[in-house]
Amino acid sequence: MQQEQNNNNIILYACEGETHFGHDPFVYEHFIGIITSGSAHHFTDKGVVDYPSGSLCLVRRNQLMKAIKKPDGEKPYATITVFLEQKTLKEYSLEYDVKASGVYSGEPILVLENDAFMKGYFDSLMPYFDQPEKLTPILEQAKTTEVITLLLRNPALKNFLFDFSEPRKIDLEAYMNRYFPYNVPLTQFAKLTGRSLSTFKRDFVKIFNLTPEKWLQKRRLEQAHFLIMQKNKRPSDIYLELGFETLSHFSYAFKKQFGHPPTELQSISRASLN
Template sequence: MLSRFPTLATEKNDNVLQSATMPFARYKLAATAHKATNFITEHTLLFVIQGHKLLHFEDFTHTAEGGHLMFMKRGIYTMSEYIPEGVAYEALLLFFTDDFLKKFLHTYNLTTTQAAPTPSHLIIPTTELLDSFKMQFLDYFGKTVEGLDTILQLKLQELLLLLLAGPHKQQVLAFLQSIAFGQPLDIDYIVRTHLFQPLSVEELAKLSGRSLASFKRDFQHKYNCPPKKWINEQRLAHARVLLQHTDKQVSEIAMECGFENIPHFIRIFKQEYGTTPNSDRAKKAIV
């Protein structure tokens, strides 16, 4: 199951600050560690207050601990926590949309026409002013304040200004500019990398840095086929290979191929191949 931040339902000890249209921040408190794959639906800045946050990649793991902040671009990450004995994992997460970052950079004359690519995430130590900001921001959770949306928008601007006034200004600026003004990612790379993740066309468009309309147009131009049809065909073809060459359950194969809704998988499999997954497997066994 692929969890989605920050739109997923909060856990027991989580609190969220949000307006009617967007989430601003999340406070997370966990007593036990767990590992999960999450789709970060908006660019996220994470202050680690206690414990350690781990980002797992194929060949390495990056760690942020108390006194660090981690900036993550929108994307899919495998994450876990390390919780020393006697403490809890505690973190503050703040969310930034593309539009917010572009407007911020335009407002402060920080635009560029040559944004260099940067890694998917950035980890830097906090400063005294950033730690002070973190503690002040936590006070807004659970409060009812008139004009809170406007206040929180200004607080996010304050945070970015503090980062750009700190010792890692150039790293932070390059990171923000790559988000706001970088070239859209290659469609073939995005689609093939995430083909078997349960992502919608809308989510793939967002990952590629395109509007839904632009993504559909560019996809059609590249593959000569609408994205939903092409993606389903690829997933179903892989599912059929697994059905005919493994003993995995139909539900397990569906999930492995990016279908979280098992009845939907069975229905479109039958539409594509004229038989149900179990019947298709049986026919292969007879042959």
């Protein structure tokens, strides 16, 4: 069972079962969030990062994320997330004369110390799980301003919060080979590589000699073949990880590409290990 109380910028979320990639993998706005129970496993190109209960993270906009959310026994996976929209941050910057000193170049996800002030802040939001209607727009605005001010106790976060520049044009080949498993629209890949959609498509064909749609499917299926044959992975365990929405769609595309279903390849892989 999943429960989400969305008050525009502040989301109170609880889910009793395990969820795989239970959100849009594209991060549209900065957010700060704390896991109040359960844990999350974040999949990156460098491996899996585990976030236990109590983890407090500041996450930068314009990036791709995948995670599995897990309950802790009878306790559901639950989080409190505060989105820091560009509009809100620009208004804060103007009102309090706080500006970035340059382009942010640090890590896109920062694990923060859950100090007494931050603990008190998130504790003050806990009652709204049971009475979300009490979190009025005025209170929500005040709580958003409060958390920005708390973050700015660390001056190093000014560039993180108040760098309003958009992604610059980057190496398309390297980026796509790193992020091909993410199932997001081409418009978002274009934005993240600093291109218009038309420029993205034109550059893509020049580099890969295929359209983005054909290359993405081919690349994902090749990776699936490798994981099943060389790593003995089950098709049901990898199709979501590789950007396919359903197991049936994955199986159909795999058979069309390789001439046999992924389950048959799995049998061959298992036989080779015996």
